[in-house]
Amino acid sequence: MTKKQATHIVEELIKMYPDAKCSLDFQNEFELLVAVILSAQCTDERVNKTTPTIFKVCHTPEEFANIDIKKLEELLHPCGFYHNKAKNIKAMANILVEKYHGKVPHTMEELQSLPGVGRKTANVVMLEAFHNPQGIAVDTHCKRIANRIGFSKKAEPEKIEQDLLQLIPKKYYQEVNHIFIWHGRNTCTARNPKCEECKLNKECKYYQEQA
Numbered sequence: 001m002t003k004k005q006a007t008h009i010v011e012e013l014i015k016m017y018p019d020a021k022c023s024l025d026f027q028n029e030f031e032l033l034v035a036v037i038l039s040a041q042c043t044d045e046r047v048n049k050t051t052p053t054i055f056k057v058c059h060t061p062e063e064f065a066n067i068d069i070k071k072l073e074e075l076l077h078p079c080g081f082y083h084n085k086a087k088n089i090k091a092m093a094n095i096l097v098e099k100y101h102g103k104v105p106h107t108m109e110e111l112q113s114l115p116g117v118g119r120k121t122a123n124v125v126m127l128e129a130f131h132n133p134q135g136i137a138v139d140t141h142c143k144r145i146a147n148r149i150g151f152s153k154k155a156e157p158e159k160i161e162q163d164l165l166q167l168i169p170k171k172y173y174q175e176v177n178h179i180f181i182w183h184g185r186n187t188c189t190a191r192n193p194k195c196e197e198c199k200l201n202k203e204c205k206y207y208q209e210q211a
């Protein structure tokens, strides 16, 4: 795929989903960081149903750093993988308190040094909390669409992101973080994608190979 083709596809997706945005609920950057960590292997919908209860009990990095781990596990339980998520969130909050005066750091490097925070989470926080996108968060929808349409043949999220960054102009990083997810939820679903009604079917490698 050329940069020109990639740009055209991205512009079509922006037209298809003009209202695409982050679907996690949050009031500040720390709440967002907690919500993104919880969203691993869990739907945003379930995270949004769980975080209000969590934040009623525990809200600041100090409170997360000091909460009893069993209590935190109980609160996070609906989001799955609660042992690991509780351990990471508590350790992450501790570092924020000790190293960053209770604030969420503003760089990819610092974010990725926190427990439970990989490149995908750091990308989401840089975009949604600091409005300074540094890359493209490759989740399950983004991965599927990048492979199907033909942006990347790779399987590893980090490599797919690098292929996307080579093809897509930086001015679209913000939109791309949302439109792939929305296209994946609404049209290019994992099972039975709605290819016949998809406006990208003429450009899509997957669809053209089936035809």
Ligand code: SF4
Pocket (backbone or CB within 6 Å): 148, 149, 187, 188, 189, 193, 194, 195, 196, 198, 199, 200, 201, 204, 205, 206, 207
């Ligand atoms: S044509 Fe089908 S596989 Fe290709 S992007 Fe559209 S829905 Fe997905």
